[in-house]
Amino acid sequence: MKKRVLFLLVSTLLILALLVTGCSPQQSEPADAPEEGEAAAEVINIGWIGSLTGDQAVWGNCEKNTVEMMFEEINENGGILGKQIRVIPYDTRGDAMEAVNAVRRLTSQDKVAAVIGPNASGQAIAISSVLEDMEVPGIATVATNPKVTVDDNGDVKPFNFRVCFIDPYQGAVAAGYAVDVLGFSKAAILYDVADDYSQGLTEFFEKTFVGKGGEIVAKEGFKFGDVDFRPQLSKIKEADPEVLFMPYFFKEVALSANQARELGIDAVLMGGDGWPSEVLLEMAEEAVEGSYFVNHLDFADPEVQDFKDAYTAKYNLPVELNGYLAYDAVKLLESAIIQAGSFDPVEIRDALKTANVKGITGQININPDTHNPEGKDAAIIKIIDGDYVFQQKYSAD
Amino acid sequence: MSAFLQQIINGLSIGSVYALMAVGYSLVYSIMNFSNFAHGGVIMIGAYIGFFLMTAFELPFIAAFGLAAIGAGLLAVTLERIAYRPLRKRNAPFLYFIISAMGASIFLENIVIATIGPTFRTYPRVFSTTPFQLGAISLGRLDAVMFIISGLSLLLLIYIIEKTKTGMAIKATAYSIRASTLMGVNTDRIIFIVFGLGGVLAGVAGVLFGMKYTVYPQIGFITMKSFIAAVFGGLGSLPGAVIGSILLGVIETLTAGYFSSQYRDLIAFVLLIAVLIWRPSGLMGKITEDKA
Numbered sequence: 001m002k003k004r005v006l007f008l009l010v011s012t013l014l015i016l017a018l019l020v021t022g023c024s025p026q027q028s029e030p031a032d033a034p035e036e037g038e039a040a041a042e043v044i045n046i047g048w049i050g051s052l053t054g055d056q057a058v059w060g061n062c063e064k065n066t067v068e069m070m071f072e073e074i075n076e077n078g079g080i081l082g083k084q085i086r087v088i089p090y091d092t093r094g095d096a097m098e099a100v101n102a103v104r105r106l107t108s109q110d111k112v113a114a115v116i117g118p119n120a121s122g123q124a125i126a127i128s129s130v131l132e133d134m135e136v137p138g139i140a141t142v143a144t145n146p147k148v149t150v151d152d153n154g155d156v157k158p159f160n161f162r163v164c165f166i167d168p169y170q171g172a173v174a175a176g177y178a179v180d181v182l183g184f185s186k187a188a189i190l191y192d193v194a195d196d197y198s199q200g201l202t203e204f205f206e207k208t209f210v211g212k213g214g215e216i217v218a219k220e221g222f223k224f225g226d227v228d229f230r231p232q233l234s235k236i237k238e239a240d241p242e243v244l245f246m247p248y249f250f251k252e253v254a255l256s257a258n259q260a261r262e263l264g265i266d267a268v269l270m271g272g273d274g275w276p277s278e279v280l281l282e283m284a285e286e287a288v289e290g291s292y293f294v295n296h297l298d299f300a301d302p303e304v305q306d307f308k309d310a311y312t313a314k315y316n317l318p319v320e321l322n323g324y325l326a327y328d329a330v331k332l333l334e335s336a337i338i339q340a341g342s343f344d345p346v347e348i349r350d351a352l353k354t355a356n357v358k359g360i361t362g363q364i365n366i367n368p369d370t371h372n373p374e375g376k377d378a379a380i381i382k383i384i385d386g387d388y389v390f391q392q393k394y395s396a397d
Numbered sequence: 398m399s400a401f402l403q404q405i406i407n408g409l410s411i412g413s414v415y416a417l418m419a420v421g422y423s424l425v426y427s428i429m430n431f432s433n434f435a436h437g438g439v440i441m442i443g444a445y446i447g448f449f450l451m452t453a454f455e456l457p458f459i460a461a462f463g464l465a466a467i468g469a470g471l472l473a474v475t476l477e478r479i480a481y482r483p484l485r486k487r488n489a490p491f492l493y494f495i496i497s498a499m500g501a502s503i504f505l506e507n508i509v510i511a512t513i514g515p516t517f518r519t520y521p522r523v524f525s526t527t528p529f530q531l532g533a534i535s536l537g538r539l540d541a542v543m544f545i546i547s548g549l550s551l552l553l554l555i556y557i558i559e560k561t562k563t564g565m566a567i568k569a570t571a572y573s574i575r576a577s578t579l580m581g582v583n584t585d586r587i588i589f590i591v592f593g594l595g596g597v598l599a600g601v602a603g604v605l606f607g608m609k610y611t612v613y614p615q616i617g618f619i620t621m622k623s624f625i626a627a628v629f630g631g632l633g634s635l636p637g638a639v640i641g642s643i644l645l646g647v648i649e650t651l652t653a654g655y656f657s658s659q660y661r662d663l664i665a666f667v668l669l670i671a672v673l674i675w676r677p678s679g680l681m682g683k684i685t686e687d688k689a
Binding site for chain 1: 400403404407408410411515517519526528530535537540609610611618619649650651652653654658659661662
């Protein structure tokens with residue numbers, strides 16, 4: 001029922017949006033649109049969507065830069081299947097509705113062969129109905145929610161793919177590492193009850209940790225927007241855990257880590273890919289010292305340095321996590337197109353279902369049943385002397 | 398037992414921040430009879446002033462703290478001039494004041510988002526995070542400082558109101574603005590002073606809040622809780638605002654600590670509603686009927 005209401009709402013807004021955009025003159029065809037019939041000079045459009053304004057603009061800009069940089073390079077080397085590629089980027093402003101509009105425009109007006117992005121799960125989930133309508137595949141970058149590629153009934157969505165691992169996997173990796181490598185048996189969890197990401201990690205951390213013979217001695221919740229966690233932390237302190245799992249984002253991590261230390265909790269802290277940020281170290285350098293978190297890759301891995309250097313030389317900016325996954329999304333798409341031998345979106349989709357490619361965040365083997373990269377290694381990072389230090393690749397079984 | 402004491406300390410420390418914010422609401426309410434929702438905005442600006450003085454100008458904590466308090470006081474006074482005085486001169490209904498206050502609050506929040514940006518900022522660390530250990534109980538250094546500063550500011554405020562001539566005039570104006578005017582009290586000046594005092598306290602609260610948590614444009618939203626604490630204690634009563642805030646802080650922590658952290662707000666606010674049913678004017682509020 002909820003779904004139907006949402007669908008009605010989305011479609012009404014879409015119709016309105018089409019009416020509005022239809023009348024505005026700026027939406028005319030791109031000036032250098034390819035002429036029909038000139039097959040040799042034909043340019044293939046690839047869409048990218050993500051946040052270029054708002055809270056996540058840093059990440060979105062990095063993805064867009066990465067995608068543009070890579071296709072420039074591909075074009076210089078003769079393109080894909082002898083065709084030049086043009087990237088058409090649209091801003092979603094971090095908004096699911098904007099993302100739907102952008103995909104609608106990309107698929108109906110720009111006739112893209114595939115869509116790369118968005119990075120956020122909320123937007124990635126929203127666009128799947130449009131992708132399915134228009135039969136164009138989409139590859140999400142850092143959208144880790146399971147529902148991005150699988151619907152509520154557990155059936156795989158035919159046109160959604162991704163290159164990152166999913167939330168449950170992160171939780172399982174963290175728990176596995178805590179028990180098997182660090183040798184902990186008593187864990188506490190503090191999590192955001194109002195957030196899917198946090199709940200997903202918590203659920204699977206708990207399952208794996210208990211499954212491996214550990215015990216969850218305390219599990220406390222807070223709500224997004226809270227800034228004081230001491231009541232919950234005092235309770236956790238009573239339970240005396242060896243490890244405290246904090247599956248949420250860096251701001252709350254910094255605040256709660258500081259408060260935990262102030263209360264005298266000396267447990268090792270652990271978290272997921274919501275952690276890495278300069279702000280975390282700035283706010284809570286001493287508190288998170290010696291903590292571990294699960295990440296998509298090791299930033300200092302020699303294999304990623306070429307890309308990092310090229311990017312920094314071109315844009316004079318550091319590469320965000322999103323850049324690496326955008327890189328892998330392009331690699332995956334390129335290999336699927338070559339395998340399909342065509343730019344037909346449905347044929348690309350068929351190739352994506354069994355695509356495997358060596359990305360910079362690890363080997364990506366798409367599972368046709370889930371459209372997720374299967375068994376992708378996670379990187380375990382430890383914070384030592386205010387620096388992110390790679391420990392090892394680790395995968396949950 | 399030590400866990401219980403620790404939770405009480407946590408509650409007192411959260412409550413003391415609420416208290417600093419709540420007295421600002423109560424002060425203005427006692428004179429003007431409306432809830433000054435722009436107070437949250439003033440607190441937020443105070444926090445930003447302190448932040449920029451300490452980061453961009455690298456002023457020492459004490460100097461930045463004082464200047465932020467003065468800056469917030471000036472802002473509150475300016476707001477009174479622009480947003481409330483014209484209404485007052487026209488004898489506008491109370492509802493208009495509240496709408497004007499909400500407008501000012503939205504304006505302040507959005508001007509910060511537009512000019513400084515929506516992301517949060519972190520204060521440079523002034524106090525070490527190593528806590529004081531009292532047996533099994535730990536008390537954060539910053540919390541201790543917040544306790545002391547909150548306490549001193551509130552004592553100073555009570556001194557001004559109880560022991561000075563201006564304070565007497567404030568009390569008289571709170572009792573009846575019309576009668577005070579007839580008695581030769583310059584009520585415009587009194588209102589100016591009340592907003593100034595409320596603003597200075599807002600600046601103090603803003604800087605302390607920013608140091609403890611972070612600075613972001615939606616800080617004003619947190620002050621909703623201190624407003625509720627002020628209502629709970631009895632709007633218009635300063636001791637009521639303080640007691641209401643401390644109680645709210647302690648009830649919140651105990652609920653989270655002994656029942657469920659998810660239900661914290663739910664249980665805390667159901668308790669507050671129960672108190673208001675039992676005593677409609679709050680714990681220490683004056684009985685009035687025409688207040689908005």
